[in-house]
Amino acid sequence: MDAVTVxxxxxxxxxxxxxxxxxxxxxxxxxxxxxxxxxLLRGTGSLVCRSWQxxxxxxxxxxxxxxxxxxxxxxxxxxxxxxxxxKVAVDRADGQLEVFMGSKFVTNQLLxxxxxx
Numbered sequence: 001m002d003a004v005t006v007x008x009x010x011x012x013x014x015x016x017x018x019x020x021x022x023x024x025x026x027x028x029x030x031x032x033x034x035x036x037x038x039x040l041l042r043g044t045g046s047l048v049c050r051s052w053q054x055x056x057x058x059x060x061x062x063x064x065x066x067x068x069x070x071x072x073x074x075x076x077x078x079x080x081x082x083x084x085x086x087k088v089a090v091d092r093a094d095g096q097l098e099v100f101m102g103s104k105f106v107t108n109q110l111l112x113x114x115x116x117x
Contacts, residue, residue, distance in 0.1 A: 021049040028055035037065045037089045062093035068101045079105040086110055090117050 032040060032055055040056050048056075055061065067086060077085075082105035090097055090113065100114055 021051045023051070025051070025055055025058070028052060029058045029060045032056055032058075033061045033063070036069065037062070037067060038069075038085075041085045041088060057092060059092065059094040059096045062089055063096050064099040064101075065089040065093065065097065066099070066101045067105075068103050079107075083107065083110050087113055090114050093117070 028051065032052075040061070065086065067082065067089075082102075086100070086102060086106075087110070090100070095117060097114065097117065102110070
């Protein structure tokens with residue numbers, strides 16, 4: 001039986017690390033807008049670098065506030081906590097809110113708050 005010589009695979013050069021904090025603000029805003037209000041309010045917006053915090057505070061990110069899609073994540077949160085989260089999201093929209101979606105926790109007081117902003 002002939003011996004088979006196996007040559008090692010050529011080493012691939014390491015991929016340089018990306019500095020995600022250096023992404024342009026408008027690109028970060030697009031990404032965070034797709035992420036959603038609940039994720040941003042539950043940590044993503046506060047547990048990151050300064051450039052990401054700045055992006056999560058941009059009104060463009062908060063034009064649509066959807067607090068229905070993630071109802072499973074929020075089902076153990078008290079209604080008062082959900083209202084408080086919604087108010088923070090509305091405030092961050094800075095008058096540019098176009099769509100608000102909520103469910104059982106929405107009260108007349110919250111709707112008045114949204115309209116006043």
